[in-house]
Amino acid sequence: MHNEMKRMMLIALIFSVFFGYSQDFKYPMASPRQVVSQQFSVTKISVDYGRPSVRGRKVFGELVPFGKVWRVGANEATNITFQQNVLFGGKATKVGRYAIFITPEEKEWTVVLNYDADAWGAYSYDPNENAIEIKVPVEKLKELQESLEITFEGISETKINLVIKWEYSKIQIPIEADKIDEVNKIIEFLKEIKQVERDMGG
Numbered sequence: 672m673h674n675e676m677k678r679m680m681l682i683a684l685i686f687s688v689f690f691g692y693s694q695d696f697k698y699p700m701a702s703p704r705q706v707v708s709q710q711f712s713v714t715k716i717s718v719d720y721g722r723p724s725v726r727g728r729k730v731f732g733e734l735v736p737f738g739k740v741w742r743v744g745a746n747e748a749t750n751i752t753f754q755q756n757v758l759f760g761g762k763a764t765k766v767g768r769y770a771i772f773i774t775p776e777e778k779e780w781t782v783v784l785n786y787d788a789d790a791w792g793a794y795s796y797d798p799n800e801n802a803i804e805i806k807v808p809v810e811k812l813k814e815l816q817e818s819l820e821i822t823f824e825g826i827s828e829t830k831i832n833l834v835i836k837w838e839y840s841k842i843q844i845p846i847e848a849d850k851i852d853e854v855n856k857i858i859e860f861l862k863e864i865k866q867v868e869r870d871m872g873g
């Protein structure tokens with residue numbers, strides 16, 4: 672009885688310490704959310720998406736059928752936020768938050784930015800809400816990409832690539848700063864502020 676009491680007290684102590692330090696518990700998700708942010712030009716770009724895994728299944732052509740709209744992830748639709756005007760795949764895109772939807776085919780994917788950024792999956796997808804639509808070629812990966820991954824690559828002051836990889840497929844979408852003259856004016860203004868700060872500090 673004495674040992675049982677000590678065991679119960681130890682369990683209670685462990686729980687009190689654990690819960691005291693960890694209040695923001697969430698049930699483990701099969702497709703956990705991830706937010707990826709990247710400084711770009713004079714602002715930043717952010718992507719919020721769910722990360723499903725292959726788990727031994729055939730993804731493109733079966734789990735994600737060819738010719739049907741896909742949410743680019745799991746659960747809530749994937750969304751992307753621009754804090755300045757950009758050229759997304761060569762098309763003018765205004766500041767804002769958009770859902771990303773893709774219609775995959777074997778060699779080419781149709782990518783759209785849709786105004787319904789809070790959509791749940793692709794169930795309520797409305798093509799009338801599309802802001803832009805582009806087509807991009809599919810690259811084949813030699814190694815399996817187990818979990819869906821969205822990253823930024825090829826980063827420069829005015830250009831960046833949005834890269835989406837899953838299973839054995841990969842696409843790259845070029846993004847460029849739009850209205851470069853205006854961006855350059857902002858950069859010059861920021862440089863002047865920096866110089867004033869240096870002068871005051873000196």
